[in-house]
Ligand SMILES: Nc1ncnc2c1ncn2[C@@H]1O[C@H](COP(=O)(O)OP(=O)(O)O)[C@@H](O)[C@H]1O
């Protein structure tokens with residue numbers, strides 16, 4: 001399906017708190033939709049569907065053929081049928097066939113943008129094989145977001161972050177990176193850049209360290225379940241370490257290759273996923289290492305020496 005990345009109108013993205021943003025990017029349509037819904041067949045009459053609606057207290061019935069969604073019948077379609085005298089006829093010629101659907105793997109932010117774009121309060125949901133899997137209503141979206149916010153706040157309260165104890169001549173900074181937190185992704189590497197400027201590190205080194213820190217930070221945000229990034233500035237080197245909590249990398253040798261990426265369409269539509277992050281990080285680093293265990297997580301370490309080793313000797 002050709003989707004453009006959504007957009008919450010510019011206005012709303014300015015005003016929407018970042019936690020809400022993060023949640024609607026992270027959650028998928030399938031996390032919020034209603035499943036196990038009553039459906040009907042296109043040969044069913046309006047009368048039959050009216051009974052289904054009344055008995056189940058619902059206002060729209062998806063019409064399926066071999067698990068594929070072929071139409072929808074709403075209360076107003078039933079009223080029209082009663083009015084115009086075809087309530088005993090099959091719904092096939094009358095049902096709404098031009099449907100705006102969501103895919104179950106889309107981020108909830110897509111759905112939110114649909115509510116801004118279309119006048120409907122409920123959208124049928126299909127899966128990759130175009131099979132009907134559920135319906136998403138505004139009510140479900142809201143209650144799912146509220147529930148998730150509640151969980152997040154509980155987590156945040158337990159996560160007061162302290163900088164580590166430093167040795168003399170050592171500065172350590174650590175930042176939490178949350179999954180799909182595009183609003184804050186890049187902040188940690190920006191702060192590293194500022195710190196290095198303050199410490200009058202050369203522009204060339206700052207550039208290399210910024211590339212490494214940014215790519216590493218973004219990778220944790222888009223490819224992992226979240227983690228942290230640490231910067232250790234010492235007299236002769238800057239060390240950048242990311243640690244995340246999974247899912248891990250199956251083949252470390254493969255991700256070092258240029259152009260290899262597992263980023264999906266919506267991540268690519270945000271401008272990520274060229275498969276150059278790890279190769280570029282390796283290129284700018286004097287030492288580079290990835291350790292990863294499937295299901296456990298990934299640790300990436302980049303060391304950049306502050307002086308060119310053969311200079312000033
Ligand atoms: N922290 C991570 N956890 C799991 N997989 C990762 C992580 N970082 C990178 N990867 C994997 O390595 C691939 C290559 O990363 P990268 O070179 O930065 O390219 P891109 O981010 O553009 O996909 C990613 O597509 C992803 O599959």
Ligand SMILES: [Mg+2]
Pocket residue numbers: 215218219273275276277278
């Ligand atoms: Mg990357």
